[in-house]
Amino acid sequence: MVLTMTKLKNEHGLSKPNEENRLARAALNIFARQGILIVFVIFLIGFSLFSERFFSADNVIAVIRQASIIGVIALGVTIVVIGGNLDLSVGSLLSCCTVLVVDLHDILGPFQAVVIMFCAALVIGAINGYLIGYLKLNSLIVTLGMLSAIQGITLIYTGGQNVDIQNQSDTWFTFFGRDYLLGIPVPIFIFIGLGIITEIVLRTTSYGRKIFSVGGNPTAAIFSGIKKNKIVFSTYLISAFATACGALILGSRVMGSQNNVGQGYELLVLAGVILGGTSLIGGSGSAIRTIIGVLILSFIQNGLLLLSYPYYVQWLVTWAVIILAVWFDIASTRGRLFTSY
Amino acid sequence: MKKTIKLTAFVSALMLQIGAAHAGMKIGITQNNVGVDSYQTTYDKSIKEAAENASDVDAIILDAGGNIARQIAQVQVQDLIQQNVDAIIIWPTNGQAIVPIVRKANLAGIKVIITNSNIAEAGLEFISAFSGPNNITQGKYSAEMMCDALKGEGQIVQISGQPGYTTAMERQKGFEDRLAVACPNVTIVETQPGDWNREKSQRVMENFLIKYDDIDGVYAGDDNMGIGALNAAKAAKRSDINFIGATNFAVGYEAMAKGEYYGSVYQSPVDDARAALQTAIDVLNDKSVPKMNYFDTPKITEVNMWKFTKPVF
Amino acid sequence: MSSTVKKIKKTSMLKKLKKITFEQPIWLFILLCVIGFSFSSEYFFDLNNFKNILVQTSTIGLIALGLTLVMINGNIDLSVGAIVALSACLAVDLQADFGMFPAIIIGLISGVVLGALNGLIVWKTGVDAFIVTLGAMIGIRGLVFVYTEEQSFFANDFAFSDMGSSSIAGIPTLALILVGFAILVHFILAYTIHGRNTYAVGGNRQASIDAGIRVGPNIVINFAICGFLAALAGVTLSSQMGAATPNLGRDFELWAITAVVLGGTKLTGGVGSIVGTFGGVIAIGILRNGMNLLQVPSFYVLVIMGVILITVLFFDRQVNMRLEKEVGR
Numbered sequence: 001m002v003l004t005m006t007k008l009k010n011e012h013g014l015s016k017p018n019e020e021n022r023l024a025r026a027a028l029n030i031f032a033r034q035g036i037l038i039v040f041v042i043f044l045i046g047f048s049l050f051s052e053r054f055f056s057a058d059n060v061i062a063v064i065r066q067a068s069i070i071g072v073i074a075l076g077v078t079i080v081v082i083g084g085n086l087d088l089s090v091g092s093l094l095s096c097c098t099v100l101v102v103d104l105h106d107i108l109g110p111f112q113a114v115v116i117m118f119c120a121a122l123v124i125g126a127i128n129g130y131l132i133g134y135l136k137l138n139s140l141i142v143t144l145g146m147l148s149a150i151q152g153i154t155l156i157y158t159g160g161q162n163v164d165i166q167n168q169s170d171t172w173f174t175f176f177g178r179d180y181l182l183g184i185p186v187p188i189f190i191f192i193g194l195g196i197i198t199e200i201v202l203r204t205t206s207y208g209r210k211i212f213s214v215g216g217n218p219t220a221a222i223f224s225g226i227k228k229n230k231i232v233f234s235t236y237l238i239s240a241f242a243t244a245c246g247a248l249i250l251g252s253r254v255m256g257s258q259n260n261v262g263q264g265y266e267l268l269v270l271a272g273v274i275l276g277g278t279s280l281i282g283g284s285g286s287a288i289r290t291i292i293g294v295l296i297l298s299f300i301q302n303g304l305l306l307l308s309y310p311y312y313v314q315w316l317v318t319w320a321v322i323i324l325a326v327w328f329d330i331a332s333t334r335g336r337l338f339t340s341y
Numbered sequence: 342m343k344k345t346i347k348l349t350a351f352v353s354a355l356m357l358q359i360g361a362a363h364a365g366m367k368i369g370i371t372q373n374n375v376g377v378d379s380y381q382t383t384y385d386k387s388i389k390e391a392a393e394n395a396s397d398v399d400a401i402i403l404d405a406g407g408n409i410a411r412q413i414a415q416v417q418v419q420d421l422i423q424q425n426v427d428a429i430i431i432w433p434t435n436g437q438a439i440v441p442i443v444r445k446a447n448l449a450g451i452k453v454i455i456t457n458s459n460i461a462e463a464g465l466e467f468i469s470a471f472s473g474p475n476n477i478t479q480g481k482y483s484a485e486m487m488c489d490a491l492k493g494e495g496q497i498v499q500i501s502g503q504p505g506y507t508t509a510m511e512r513q514k515g516f517e518d519r520l521a522v523a524c525p526n527v528t529i530v531e532t533q534p535g536d537w538n539r540e541k542s543q544r545v546m547e548n549f550l551i552k553y554d555d556i557d558g559v560y561a562g563d564d565n566m567g568i569g570a571l572n573a574a575k576a577a578k579r580s581d582i583n584f585i586g587a588t589n590f591a592v593g594y595e596a597m598a599k600g601e602y603y604g605s606v607y608q609s610p611v612d613d614a615r616a617a618l619q620t621a622i623d624v625l626n627d628k629s630v631p632k633m634n635y636f637d638t639p640k641i642t643e644v645n646m647w648k649f650t651k652p653v654f
Numbered sequence: 655m656s657s658t659v660k661k662i663k664k665t666s667m668l669k670k671l672k673k674i675t676f677e678q679p680i681w682l683f684i685l686l687c688v689i690g691f692s693f694s695s696e697y698f699f700d701l702n703n704f705k706n707i708l709v710q711t712s713t714i715g716l717i718a719l720g721l722t723l724v725m726i727n728g729n730i731d732l733s734v735g736a737i738v739a740l741s742a743c744l745a746v747d748l749q750a751d752f753g754m755f756p757a758i759i760i761g762l763i764s765g766v767v768l769g770a771l772n773g774l775i776v777w778k779t780g781v782d783a784f785i786v787t788l789g790a791m792i793g794i795r796g797l798v799f800v801y802t803e804e805q806s807f808f809a810n811d812f813a814f815s816d817m818g819s820s821s822i823a824g825i826p827t828l829a830l831i832l833v834g835f836a837i838l839v840h841f842i843l844a845y846t847i848h849g850r851n852t853y854a855v856g857g858n859r860q861a862s863i864d865a866g867i868r869v870g871p872n873i874v875i876n877f878a879i880c881g882f883l884a885a886l887a888g889v890t891l892s893s894q895m896g897a898a899t900p901n902l903g904r905d906f907e908l909w910a911i912t913a914v915v916l917g918g919t920k921l922t923g924g925v926g927s928i929v930g931t932f933g934g935v936i937a938i939g940i941l942r943n944g945m946n947l948l949q950v951p952s953f954y955v956l957v958i959m960g961v962i963l964i965t966v967l968f969f970d971r972q973v974n975m976r977l978e979k980e981v982g983r
Contacts, residue, residue, distance in 0.1 A: 145963035152956030312799035319793020327779040438806040441815040441896025504804035
């Protein structure tokens with residue numbers, strides 16, 4: 001594909017071959033491919049100039065820890081998206097799992113609570129996977145319906161009441177959300193650890209390659225013998241598992257939950273995945289880039305807070321950043337800044 | 342999405358009641374957000390009990406789920422037009438936005454009683470009575486406790502309740518006004534909303550802890566948020582911060598017993614609920630009722646907490 | 655001979671019935687619901703109740719009309735909920751400064767402008783509408799909060815809230831607005847060149863470009879109409895309440911999309927109709943109203959709605975699988 005700048009065309013629409021053109025092309029190339037990273041670095045520099053607390057170790061660690069819940073879930077959703085689908089039910093599932101694990105903690109004990117929570121999550125993941133993978137229903141609508149249904153189930157389970165863990169300091173359950181390992185909060189370990197595992201699976205295993213294939217070119221995938229149904233089904237199991245991990249961290253941090261604690265998470269997760277460069281069409285993506293996308297959003301939020309802007313200003317910035325980031329990414333692939341029609 | 346719980350008898354049930362006659366009072370109740378914290382859940386239980394125990398009262402108890410649009414719809418469609426109730430008790434999710442619908446109810450001849458968190462000033466002419474805690478006084482008490490705790494000097498942060506919610510605004514105003522008078526050397530460096538949510542307050546406090554090296558005290562709009570802030574401080578190993586809250590929750594009581602929490606304001610949701618229903622009944626029975634009915638909410642600190650029973654919520 | 659003719663007649667009648675049911679199964683579903691609820695609750699089959707249903711669904715209904723245009727066009731608009739909030743807050747808050755009608759006009763214009771902005775970005779940058787409007791959904795909500803500073807407010811002029819509950823010739827004003835605009839948008843889709851182009855662009859964007867259709871303006875206009883209708887929904891909703899709050903409209907986009915998809919519009923574009931969307935809107939309205947009258951606890955309502963959405967989708971898919979001859983997707 002020939003990379004052209006729209007304004008460097010002559011009257012006939014042909015590109016002008018000359019020195020400026022080549023330099024400009026090279027610059028656009030580098031910028032576009034690593035565009036998101038460059039914007040991120042500019043943000044970091046900008047914020048640290050305006051707020052001396054921004055780059056302190058405490059702050060950076062706090063931000064990454066705050067990002068870990070969204071990040072863990074985003075890893076699961078990344079896999080679903082690479083497979084060519086969407087999962088909007090993660091927010092409700094997060095609420096459901098958090099409520100479950102907190103409520104059962106006192107009734108059955110922390111270990112049993114965690115096990116049951118994971119089982120429940122996998123059941124829901126299986127339902128999603130069956131409807132979307134085997135029955136081939138549209139993933140946007142199915143997960144939308146599940147979003148509503150899971151919310152309802154959570155409310156039915158608790159009868160609308162909050163759930164709380166008594167004696168919050170006495171249990172090993174605090175490990176996931178509140179404790180430190182080697183001076184670093186445990187959630188960060190979980191987040192980065194799962195991220196690395198996900199990336200390894202995606203890049204090196206045949207399973208990973210099958211997911212890419214199913215998302216990128218489903219017809220070809222089927223003709224080459226890949227069981228598309230199974231693969232899609234499995235991606236939803238993974239997404240549910242990831243959400244359950246997020247609930248583990250969240251439940252451990254708050255030790256007490258309202259029914260709608262996860263509401264809205266699906267958007268933030270999706271925004272992080274998109275910013276990370278994973279295409280919603282499927283067939284491409286990376287766990288590491290999703291981590292970066294989620295961190296970008298968290299650092300923006302944090303930077304604005306440190307500069308004493310109210311939390312909703314970050315939404316305006318997110319609006320601009322998402323569109324600009326994806327725009328530059330697409331522009332680099334097609335070779336022109338604006339569309340040609 | 343938070344939704345309603347429709348609980349008790351409707352018109353048909355009332356009509357089937359033998360010997361009910363015209364003495365039966367039909368009261369519609371729409372609460373703010375039953376699921377948001379245990380105060381509201383306990384209030385819900387108490388008002389249901391009170392309604393069952395009261396003779397001749399037929400109550401329709403609803404929950405707006407924190408959604409003002411839903412609350413307005415409940416008053417309008419479910420209580421006002423459809424059911425023709427005699428009185429409505431409203432715990433407004435938003436003191437401003439509730440005004441027009443209260444006016445409509447008033448014009449339709451229905452007596453409106455506001456409970457716990459007041460309606461905006463412009464709406465006072467349309468209501469029969471308000472029943473609840475005096476939140477400005479509560480803010481004042483919290484300020485006095487803060488002055489005691491800090492011995493008149495220091496920097497503090499404030500975590501306020503839900504924006505636009507009258508209780509939050511009144512407590513904040515009461516606090517800030519009293520603080521300026523009683524100990525002007527205590528300064529509020531920042532105020533952020535905690536939305537009555539423990540997790541949010543925890544995050545807000547974490548941000549405060551990063552921004553400010555020196556925080557001597559935290560004033561939280563209620564103990565639910567105060568405990569969230571306390572959790573954040575404990576996790577960051579900042580131990581020399583004094584926490585003052587309001588609406589003493591069981592978790593706050595426990596923390597006070599451990600010496601981690603300085604003080605709060607004792608407020609019983611049971612009293613709150615009972616007072617609201619009683620005020621409505623009195624109004625319907627044409628007793629002369631003052632416009633503003635406050636019930637007592639004293640200070641509670643580590644020192645005097647043994648006088649009070651631990652809150653059930 | 656006559657038996658064969660009879661057979662042919664029978665088959666063609668059955669075919670017609672099948673056609674209606676299969677192309678828009680939602681109407682059959684509505685019929686079933688009406689029958690079911692009428693027998694289960696004595697309050698259901700009542701003129702007043704039907705008027706109520708129209709008013710209750712008018713907000714989502716207006717949004718769904720605009721969304722249908724955008725989705726047939728091959729796009730989607732997730733920002734409609736936020737536009738509802740912005741237009742409601744502008745329309746209510748500016749009344750004190752500018753008067754009731756100018757404030758409403760400003761609210762409506764804000765919807766048009768933001769809708770057109772969305773369309774412009776989708777056109778010129780080529781970023782998928784899902785992402786563009788996801789960003790807009792977050793950002794416009796931010797605008798609402800910045801403008802209102804998290805406060806809610808009520809309209810000083812009580813005529814505004816009286817407007818919301820008024821009736822003309824016995825029919826609620828809001829129901830008239832819904833039906834009126836439904837007819838208008840249906841006309842645009844079915845009988846104008848713009849409507850034809852909308853289908854074409856949604857069905858195959860590249861072919862439309864090659865065929866010389868001005869695709870960009872087509873997209874922008876549809877987004878602008880969608881924004882306008884969302885703003886109108888915001889104005890009518892806030893007039894029902896007499897107030898506006900910054901959190902208004904949250905999750906509205908989900909229900910509107912649900913209504914549109916239930917009505918037969920495909921997410922991939924090129925297929926759909928206002929008649930179908932109207933059916934989807936009414937179906938949701940009837941379900942909610944019926945369950946309300948039957949006093950189904952609201953938590954169960956959520957589960958039921960979710961399950962029904964998936965079931966209708968399943969049925970729709972079963973029916974269409976015979977018509978699709980693809981392997982895979």
